[in-house]
Each structure stands twice: as C-alpha cells, then as structure tokens.
Amino acid sequence: MLEAGGRRNPRRNHVLGRAYAHPPVLAPQYAAAVRIDLHTHSRASDGTQTPGDLVRAGAAAGLDVLAITDHDTAAGWPEAETAAPEAGVELVRGMEISTRHDGRAVHLLAYLPDPTYPPLVEELTKILDGRSSRLPAMLERLREVGVDIHADDVHRVAGGTAATGRPHVADALVDLGVVRDRTEAFARYLNPGRPAHAQRYAASLETMIRVVGEAGGVSVIAHPWGRHGGQERPDESTIAALAATGLAGIEVDHQDHDAGARDRLRAIARNLGLVVTGSSDHHGTGKVDHELGVNTTAPDEYHRLLELAAASSRRSGRPTPAVGS
Ligand SMILES: [Zn+2]
Ligand SMILES: [Zn+2]
Numbered sequence: 001m002l003e004a005g006g007r008r009n010p011r012r013n014h015v016l017g018r019a020y021a022h023p024p025v026l027a028p029q030y031a032a033a034v035r036i037d038l039h040t041h042s043r044a045s046d047g048t049q050t051p052g053d054l055v056r057a058g059a060a061a062g063l064d065v066l067a068i069t070d071h072d073t074a075a076g077w078p079e080a081e082t083a084a085p086e087a088g089v090e091l092v093r094g095m096e097i098s099t100r101h102d103g104r105a106v107h108l109l110a111y112l113p114d115p116t117y118p119p120l121v122e123e124l125t126k127i128l129d130g131r132s133s134r135l136p137a138m139l140e141r142l143r144e145v146g147v148d149i150h151a152d153d154v155h156r157v158a159g160g161t162a163a164t165g166r167p168h169v170a171d172a173l174v175d176l177g178v179v180r181d182r183t184e185a186f187a188r189y190l191n192p193g194r195p196a197h198a199q200r201y202a203a204s205l206e207t208m209i210r211v212v213g214e215a216g217g218v219s220v221i222a223h224p225w226g227r228h229g230g231q232e233r234p235d236e237s238t239i240a241a242l243a244a245t246g247l248a249g250i251e252v253d254h255q256d257h258d259a260g261a262r263d264r265l266r267a268i269a270r271n272l273g274l275v276v277t278g279s280s281d282h283h284g285t286g287k288v289d290h291e292l293g294v295n296t297t298a299p300d301e302y303h304r305l306l307e308l309a310a311a312s313s314r315r316s317g318r319p320t321p322a323v324g325s
Helices: 049-059 077-089 118-144 149-156 166-175 182-190 205-214 234-243 259-272 299-316
Strands: 036-040 065-071 090-101 104-111 216-220 249-253 275-278
Touching: 036 049, 036 249, 036 259, 036 275, 036 299, 049 065, 049 077, 065 104, 065 182, 077 090, 090 118, 090 149, 090 205, 104 205, 118 149, 118 166, 118 205, 149 166, 166 182, 205 216, 205 234, 205 299, 234 259, 249 299, 259 275, 275 299
Parallel strands: 036 065, 065 090, 216 249, 249 275
Antiparallel strands: 090 104, 104 216
16 A cells, blocks of 8 residues: 555545545545545636646655546536546635635635536526626626716727626726726726616525535535735625525645645644544645645645535435546
8 A cells, every 4th residue: 555655545445526425534644644635626617727737747756646626517527537647636626615704705615515416506697697797797787877888898908818807997988987996986886786786696505505515515614714805804604694504615735725724723623523624725826825736725624525425315316427427
C-alpha cells in the first residue's frame, strides 16, 4: 500500500469519485501526506483551465484528491473524470451553487449529488437563465426611467467580454454622458434599491440544502465569512439552524478567512459536529492567491464527508451516476 515515496496511496482504496461506506483509516504518519483540495473551478464556469487541464494541474501540484466545483453546473464532470485516472488524482464531483439566505448571497458546495435529479436540474437552470437575462432586465428598467440605453452601448464599452455585468452598464452610462463616473452610476441606478437594479435568481439556501440531500449528495457552506461586501456574517445560531436542515460541513480554510476567522469557524464546526474542509477555490489564472492546494482538507474530515454522502445516497436511493450512464 506504500508508494515509492513511502506514502500510502489512497487511490487504491477508492472507487473514483464515488462515496463508499467504509473508508480506510489512514495512519497519522501517512495521513499528513495526503493532499485534498475540495473547491476548484474550470472553464465550465469562470476558471481559465479546461476540466482536464485542471485535473492534471492538480496532479502536478501534488494533490491526491481534487473536487471540481464549477458554479451551478456539472458540465465539467465528464472531461475531468476522463482525465483523473491517468493523472492519478481521485476526483470528487461537485458544484458551487448560488443561493440566498436572509437577502444575502451564499455559496453552497454540493458534493456527489445526482445531477439528473429533476428538482436540482430545475434550480440550476433557473440560476443559469437568471444570469443571462440580467442585462436585458437592467436595460429595460433604465429605459423605463427615461435613459435611452441599448445592449450595443454596453457591448461597445465591454470590449467583447463574454460576461457583461453591472460595471459595463455603468461604463456605458458614463459613455452616454448620463452620469459622471461608475460611482454615480451605481449610486443613482444600479445598486440594490435603485431603479435599474435587477436581482439575479438564487435558490433559497435551506431549499438547496434539502434538494442536494434528496439528490443523494452533501452540502458544505463555502467561505461563510468571506468577502460579502459588508454583509452580515452567519453566526453560530444561524449555522446551527442550517445544520438542522442537513448542512454537512463548513469550508473553514479558505483564502478569504484570516487566522482568527478560521479559529472561530473551526470551533463552531466542532460544537455543531460539522465537517471542516479547506480548499483553494482555484480559478486558474482568473484569481490570484488561490493556487491549487493552498489550503487543504484533512483526510479524516474528507472521509467523514464521504460517509455522509454515502448515507445520503442510501437514504435518497440516488447514487451519483457514473459518467456515460
Ligand atoms: Zn464562492
Ligand atoms: Zn468558488
């Protein structure tokens, strides 16, 4: 069971990407060497690498386990799964779902759900549709308050980017001489509560935790105390209520959390019996300071997560389908 480097090879005990009931217990001297990164993005959402390149980069970075967690989609799974055995990486199939809780945006990591479960498909479709329909909605609201602005005006200042958002609308308003600068554009028109603000669809956090469970997966709240633009952080009682609805874990070790935040979140997880994860939130070159493996998940926490996913799958009767099935 030992590799040339004296390291136990965890892959021998695993079926790729699949949760199982009796994970191996790693002796501590080997456990320390196993590197697990449970949050990464590919070009299937806003990362810069193809899913295959992401997996190979994980192997090159010395990772034993890598989860692909693109925003609101499982589209990267098949390619990542094809690349994983050859790269020698255990792949965990996941996604990062856009949800809302008390008016606040919350990212929810879902691991090993059946992506064909109809209520999950329905929610993901609404989220993805909401993203592309936001620009037309903003422009329509601006025209309703008398600003003559059209999609062409936005595309002209956006310089051909695929993801046109509020900053580009703000630039177009400057370009048209409606406002002096971006700040004024947001203050007068684009911020929440202003006439042209269009809220994107996001599922409710509790609903999504339940749907992920019904789909045979497990939920981990992503970077709960991350940069949320001054929004309120979920405290222990809020997280306790989420745990009661089926939340399995908290992403504690994340670049958005300083040492103090990590200590406090770890204590909350311990109090509530939640799994503690750590991960890079890697986006290729799309995000600096998020190199693969910059934070990792402890093997025993990872195995607990797989146990919970296996239990969820047994309960729901929904295993994560193998690619091609
Ligand atoms: Zn996120
Ligand atoms: Zn992310």
